Amino acid sequence: MRGSDYAELKAFATVVAHGNFARAADDLRISASTLSQMIRQLEARLGLRLLNRTTRSLSLTEAGARLHARFAPAMAEMEAALGDAAALRDTPAGILRVHMPSVAAATYLEPVLGRFYQTWPDIVLDVTIDDAAIDSVEAGYDVSARLGEFLEADMVAVPLGGAQRQLAVASPDYIARHGSPSAPADLLQHRCINWRRPGSAGLYTWEFARGGQWFSVAVDGPLVVSSRDMAVAAAVQGVGIAFWAEELVRPLIDAGKLVSLLDEWCATFPGWFLSYQKQRHTPPTVRAFVDFLRHAHAGQTRSGG
Known part of the structure; x- marks a missing residue:
């Protein structure tokens, strides 16, 4: 098998x-046009159409399905063999693709990037900051940051930073004009700042707990944002009540803004x-990255989410 043969089969x-x-x-780190050309070259060399392609759909032909069924397991075994060999390196090196929601990246990765590269100078971090819910394996990421409630059963999960909670917050000016809610149900009478998770059509419903029982409140108000940082900025300016991670709003609370x-309704959660x-063998780059962040934030009991 020529090198180009394997590259084309891996692309397929x-x-x-x-x-x-x-x-x-994106996973292969090549352009879509280059990838399309590789598939066409493979089909031309075999004299067979492997994929049915339209502008909206992609499916395997019978020949493509047969080829994939035979080749995919062999490719997985070859990739595993290469991983086993790479695991013998003394120093982890290479590209590590990481997916992190914005708050996790700001809280856990940004503050320690300098230390990380002092420790592992040969690792290239390819970090995507994205608040959308994704299938990280399907999207080609090596490591992702996720809240405990969204963990998948078939993944390894390493805790990072401990429990967290969210707080409802408003400016002193807003409270002077509109008063304070005494219970979550009172939020229905207030101007609240809604958040829509990127990639989602619905609005996030604010979550509270009492006596160990969690419940949600669908709030309403003058502003809907996809950035919770903007929601907090709007709350500081008196637009309404925001709901966000305690660690990120605590400095503004301490400053009187x-x-x-x-508070008594805002419970902690994973x-x-x-x-x-x-x-079978965790790649050295994954192990180095996970261990570094875990130790860098060891001892934290609460963090933003």
Whole structure:
């Protein structure tokens, strides 16, 4: 097998795995046009069409399905063999693709980037900051940061930073004009700042707890944002009540710019975890990254979420 043969077959398997040329090209770190050309070259060399492609769909032909069924397991075994060999390196090196929601990146990664590269100078971090809910394995990420409630059962999960909670906050000016809610139900009579998770059509419903029982309140108000940082900035300016991570609003509370509301209803819940796929041998770059962040934030009992 020539080197180009394997590259074309790997490109084909990656397209099938993602079901999408753009995501597969991103995973392979090549352009979509280059990937398309590789697939055409493979089909021309075999004299067979492997994929049915339209502007909206992608499917395997019978020949493509047969080829993938035979080649994909062999490719997985070859990749595992390469991983086993790489695990013998003394110093982890190479590209590590990481997916992190904005608050996890700001809280856990940004403050320690300098220390990380002093420790592991040969690792190239390719970090995507994205608040959308994704399938990290399907999207080609090696490690992702996830809240405990969103962990998948078939993934390795390493706790990062301990429990967290969210607080309802408003400016002193807003409270002077509109008063304070005494219970979550009172929020229905207030101007609240809504948050929509990127990639989601619905609005986030604010979550509270009493006596160990969790419940949600669908609030309403003058502003809907996809950035919770903007929600907090709007709250500081008196637009309404925001709901966000305690660690991120605490400095503003201490500075007198915001007032914490409904504290007794704001309970802690499992915080952030680093999540990665179970494998026979964990890649050295994954192990180095996870261990570094875990030790860098050891001892924290509460963090933003």
